[in-house]
Amino acid sequence: MTAKQAAGWTNPLRDPRDKRLPRIAGPCGLVIFGVTGDLSRKKLMPAIYDLANRGLLPPGFALTGFARRDWATQDFGNVVYEAVKAHARTPFRQAVWDRLAEGFRFVQGSFDDDDAFDRLEATVRELDRERGTGGNHAFYLSIPPDAFPVVCKQLARSGLARQEGLEQWRRVVIEKPFGHDLASARELNEIVNDVFPEDSVFRIDHYLGKETVQNILALRFANQLFEPIWNSHYVDHVQITMAEDIGLGGRAGYYDGIGAARDVIQNHLLQLLAFIAMEEPTSFSSDELRAEKTKVLKATRLVGPLDETTARGQYSGGWQGGEKVPGLTEEEGFDPESGTETYAAITVEVDTRRWAGVPFYLRTGKRLGRRVTEIAVIFKRAPHLPFDATMTEELGQNAFVVRVQPDEGVTMRFGSKVPGSTMEVRDVTMDFGYGTAFTEASPEAYERLILDVLLGEPSLFPVNEEVERSWEILDPVIEHWHAAGTRPDPYPAGSWGPESADLMLARTGRTWRRP
Amino acid sequence: MIVDLPSSTTSAVNRKLVELRESGGVQALGRVLTLVIITDDGPAIEGAIEAANSASREHPCRVIVLASGQRRAAARLDAQIRVGGDAGASDVIVLRGYGPLAAGEPAAGLVMPLLLPDAPVVAWWPGEAPAVPSEDAVGRLAQRRITDALSAKNPVKAFEQRRAAHVAGDTDLTWTRLTSWRALLATALDAPPHEDVTAAVVAGETVSPSTDLLAGWLAARLGVKVKRSPAANGPGLVSVVLQRPSGPVELVRPDGKIGSLRQPGQPDRLVALARREVRDCLAEELRRLDPDEIYGEALAGVARTTRGRTPVTVPAVSS
Known part of the structure; x- marks a missing residue:
């Protein structure tokens, strides 16, 4: 930016206290x-x-x-x-x-x-x-x-x-897409960086322009309330979900052969993971922010064996929300034999002291129950409950959910006494909605991102290192699926994915949250 | 929904609010502030409520309208509660106090029990404001006090009062109306050549507190001679000229709608620079609840400006 170039010159009309400007x-x-x-x-x-x-x-x-x-x-x-x-x-x-x-x-x-x-x-x-x-x-x-x-x-x-x-x-x-695997991403970065230096390249991941995603940083680092419990002592596991209720009609040219994992997990979900799992940056400058994101992505690795810790599916036709919809292989433009997955779920771990042993489950799919993107941090049960088992039968695990879209906000789930003469504890939710607590007038992601490009403010744009690292994480899964030579498991349109995805969590005694 | 509570008390209003909340869902839970509008009873109320409702879309708030009715009357409080579609993203409580309840401490006492817990309180006088807002009975309840010198009967006198009585937490919409001008000027100086401004001339209508205030801001920020001149044409603030060694930076708006930014060696650039509506100004005011120190400095800077006599003529901007 101009301000940087003109070192030693400060604009007399600007003042950090002048927040209106x-x-x-x-x-x-x-x-x-x-x-x-x-x-x-x-x-x-x-x-x-x-x-x-x-x-x-x-x-x-x-x-x-x-x-x-x-x-x-x-x-x-x-x-x-x-x-x-x-x-x-x-x-x-x-x-x-x-x-x-x-x-x-x-x-x-x-x-x-x-x-x-x-x-x-x-x-x-x-x-x-x-x-x-x-x-x-x-x-x-x-x-x-x-x-x-x-x-x-x-x-x-x-x-x-x-x-x-x-x-x-x-x-x-x-x-996006920034390539379809590590090699192609590198090639693409080379082509672009050949013409434009990396600090002139702005990769748009529109999720990062969303207020709720930026709010993750505010929630975590501006509050005393959450950070003390934001670690493996208290967190049982994390689920990151991006579900869409629409199918892929008309998108065959791009999607066939690419699949859900490459389309969504590599960019959006791993970026969300970076925000939720990163350490506190020493300042909010873009360099520091990206350094922390890169660090956490570098510590992220797949959990194996991949047969048991990943799942993939393909929607089949049926009735969804009162509408008859075709399965993927019947969609126009798709190969009737298409083995492209429309649902993908993977398990990763972040190898740091903070997160050791906490699985992060990432899932995405088309033609799922409804359109929703959220991050759910699920906490461990209290180590000791001074209640009889009958009193807490309806008590689940505490959860902290960032609703990215739609209905942006934060939900917390915790147990509360059911009114009555007996002691009974049941889950209740506490809600913070952006729409009601602030603004209908919150800017669109693209507004923020385009302005940042014009201002030369790179914080919200992933660098090539992050992109390449994300492919490094995901590539083995895709290779494994290819090598297996089997087809993705079918799941009915409008459901929450194939059975194999439920089994993937059931192996460790966990279940997917219904978002 | 509009509920009228004639001849009421604030505890009855509070009871009714809880009742409405239980029957109508969770309104008033996510409110971020209480906005108290102090005005005279009359048609002006609706305009103020409308502006507040529109601002509430950005800052959900409880709006309390304190309308002072007949002073020579028996003591009475007529209350009205508006929720749902009639209140934007806020709940609106209109309190009409008569007789002793029309003003002063008793009127402020009506507001007190209805303030949201914990949330900050903002007081807004859309018309006439007290001479010293921070010492007003309602003003004392509020962290932020918003006035509007331009809508007073005598804007020059009102602006003089603002300058004399300023304390942290006060702002005036004359300042808010300048934000887009200030942003354009600051951005113009962001770009090279990075030279010091040597002098400045600000021209506008003779009665235009905003023009005075912009001159004050420049005087305070730049520390150079700033002249406030009358303009031969145009409403409100008309022109700002910042002198630099390489030539002047000019921002002019002769017709009150379209501005033109002129810099040496560069083509003239047109920019939409219409006078801002009250509801936009209010939304901006509510965006920050901490004291605006820069505004305080700008008010103080007005004393350092000199008055020019010769009217400045700005030719029309061609588009």
Whole structure:
């Protein structure tokens, strides 16, 4: 950031005590590749408008779209307009829109078209002149990963990736998947790092932009209440779940052969694990935060034998929530013989003094009971209960649950006396909901992340080391599944996964929480 | 749902609140603060409640509206409770005190039993405010006191009172209205060239406390000569010019809607800079419950500015 470059100079108008002053990005522009895609229309464009509406984009901000469509800038503007109208979080304000729309540009072309990239380069230069974007540009690659090499090459060839002088910046934003195993991830990192230095690469894991995920750090490190019990003395095990109720219709091209473990566990779930298990960073600077995350990922290892500690499944057709749905192999575009797993569960341990012996169960799946992402920390039973067994029959294990989505918040479960003349203890829940205790107005994950890219604030973006380490953790599971040569276990749509997943926990006398 | 409790007492109101909570679920459990709105009885109440309800979407709160009714009347308290759809993410309690209950300690006594346990208390005077808010009977109950000099009958006098009576915890919406201006100016200085500002001129309507306050902020932060000039055109704050060796940084808004940021060697940049609505300002105010020291410094800085006589003319911004 500029502040760093200008060592010794402090802005007299800023003061750490002045908490009202928002962080506004300096003069800059954003170029989106794959601007016609779903993500771009549903998330990126609305997020950019919302940022503008909140006054967090610099005056003169420029948004350039790059796609194959034969559009004029005006058509592009209309597409953004429709996307903003349909999906923006904040109310539509004409004055804000007019200013934003002045900075729209569209460049038509395909990724292998040298001429198109030269035109893009010219457009970006023109923006520097007309809109004062100051040579600061971010490139958002909302494109399939197999197009990364050619786009990166083009960005290098056309000079778009080159920053002139220390005061300018060029950054690249990439979305998952970051490869499909360790080797491909390394290859991808090399391609990207060949063109952009690592500190200019922003890998988006939109989970990390969510308030609840950042709140994990606040809950753990700003409170005295939880940290003393946040270790293997008190914690029995941890369950991290990401469930979706939708199927994979229409996503065959990406998903077939990839599967749930690569799609979700490698990135989202291991990142959530890092947040929940990491040690306290010495400060909240991005370097310290990433150092702690990397440390905990390095200490994470699979628990074997993999036959017993992992499970995979594939949904079969049936009735789900009043709707007849096809099984994976009947979905359009999927191989009828497809062995792709749509449910995956693994067991890992974190080899540190804090977590020794505490299993972390990670599971994800499509067409499960409902859409929910949560982290449940399940505590051990009290070592001694001064009650008769009959009094505590209904007492389960205490639990601390971070609800990541939907209905963001925190739930605690503990035993409480049932009103009446006898002593009977039953589980009750205590709830903290973000929606009721703060804000309907909490920003979307993409708003936060895009702003962080423009500000050059990297805390919430995983570095290549984390990505590669996550593959190192997961790769043996996938290889093991392949080597086994069996098919994933079928589970009915709308259930909570195959029986093998329940058995996987039952072996240690545990059960999955119904989220 | 709106429940009227005419000729009531605060214990009856409290009983009713518990009753409503038991029948209607867990309202008021997750409230993060109590907002006390002090106003005169009349049509202005609804506007204030609306702003509070909208702010409550960001900061769920209990809203207590203390509306002072007829002073020459028999002592009476008319209460009204609004929950659910009529109250946004808050519960609203309107207390209309008459006669001795219309003002002062007895009125503050009505508020006291209805404050949420533990949660901070914010007092807001959407119209006329007491000369010294921190010594007001209700103001003393609150950690934060929000006033609005611009909505007073005499904004200049109200602003003078704010300057004279400022204590930690006070803020005025004149300050909140400046946040986007201040953010743009600070961001402009973030970028190179990193030069010291040598002088500044702030121009706006003759009666515009916000303009005075921005000049005060610049004087306090920059420690250079800051001139507060009248503007020939435009409502409210119209222009800020920061002189630097390489040329001036200018932020102008001649029409009250669209601003233009001008810097040497760079194209002019337009920016939406409409005057902020009260509900946005209130939401921002509730975002922080600790004293705003920078505001205190800016108020003190007003004394260090000089008054210019020549009106500053700002040409219209072309879009």
